Amino acid sequence: MPAPMALNVAVRVLCGLLFFCFSDAEQPVVMAAKQQVNAVVSSALRASEDAKGVTQLVDCGSWQGNHVEELHQQYYNIFKTQNRNAASHLWSSFLLDRAHCMTPENFKLMFSGFCAVSGSPVSPQDRTRYRLNLQVAGGGKRTGIMYYCCWPCVCDTQDFIKVDTKSVTLSDGSTQKLHFTVFGDPCKNPGELTKSFVDPFSGSSTTLHDEAPEVRCENGQLKGAHFSDHGHVILNMFFDEEVGSTSQDESIYAGHCADRAQQGYNSGMGEIFRRVAQITPVGTVTAIGA
Numbered sequence: 001m002p003a004p005m006a007l008n009v010a011v012r013v014l015c016g017l018l019f020f021c022f023s024d025a026e027q028p029v030v031m032a033a034k035q036q037v038n039a040v041v042s043s044a045l046r047a048s049e050d051a052k053g054v055t056q057l058v059d060c061g062s063w064q065g066n067h068v069e070e071l072h073q074q075y076y077n078i079f080k081t082q083n084r085n086a087a088s089h090l091w092s093s094f095l096l097d098r099a100h101c102m103t104p105e106n107f108k109l110m111f112s113g114f115c116a117v118s119g120s121p122v123s124p125q126d127r128t129r130y131r132l133n134l135q136v137a138g139g140g141k142r143t144g145i146m147y148y149c150c151w152p153c154v155c156d157t158q159d160f161i162k163v164d165t166k167s168v169t170l171s172d173g174s175t176q177k178l179h180f181t182v183f184g185d186p187c188k189n190p191g192e193l194t195k196s197f198v199d200p201f202s203g204s205s206t207t208l209h210d211e212a213p214e215v216r217c218e219n220g221q222l223k224g225a226h227f228s229d230h231g232h233v234i235l236n237m238f239f240d241e242e243v244g245s246t247s248q249d250e251s252i253y254a255g256h257c258a259d260r261a262q263q264g265y266n267s268g269m270g271e272i273f274r275r276v277a278q279i280t281p282v283g284t285v286t287a288i289g290a
């Protein structure tokens with residue numbers, strides 16, 4: 001029997017014995033003491049489970065995630081600094097934390113409401129839908145759909161973003177293994193966040209610490225992030241192609257991406273996302289639990 005469970009049983013047995021050892025007049029006092037002991041034991045057990053990394057379900061309140069506008073309304077709750085630069089992982093974490101409150105359809109719909117590269121809110125429609133063929137973290141390639149605020153995000157995705165899986169349990173009780181876009185955890189090399197670089201827009205010197213205030217490290221990991229099966233930071237979902245839907249193929253932007261590189265990435269997110277993503281490039285790693 002695990003130690004926390006054994007402690008629980010022992011204390012509750014002791015409380016039971018004490019209850020029967022006292023007179024009727026004393027029993028209300030003992031009952032109150034017993035309730036206090038039970039509360040302390042329960043609190044200790046919860047702390048023990050938390051310490052072992054057991055995930056506690058988020059209380060969704062009135063959140064149901066029926067429309068992407070509902071997600072956009074959470075912007076200032078998700079981004080405490082009001083800055084979403086290179087921090088789309090926080091959009092994803094907000095949704096993954098509440099997956100148990102959403103239907104499979106609504107869960108997927110919500111992920112079409114923001115850009116994986118810039119973190120900008122977007123609305124799912126033909127002009128924001130892009131088709132890409134990306135490398136998979138475990139090997140091979142996969143074709144799918146992403147939603148962007150603008151075409152330069154295609155270039156940054158091609159250079160740094162990979163695809164990985166994660167199993168998610170939804171409101172109907174089903175557990176689905178879904179594909180997500182990922183990059184490496186920058187907090188494996190946190191010193192890179194404070195190195196200076198020249199901003200291509202202003203020409204001034206800055207740091208990722210200043211330009212991406214939501215990209216912060218905590219206990220050696222990217223704060224607020226959820227991680228994929230191979231241990232990478234989840235940015236957004238990588239959607240399956242739907243029959244009848246219209247999307248822009250990544251090949252359309254090959255020339256644009258080459259010109260952008262020659263001009264020092266002075267469009268889209270500029271250097272911010274690229275510098276965060278290149279800190280820890282995604283390689284071949286053993287899956288968690290394998």
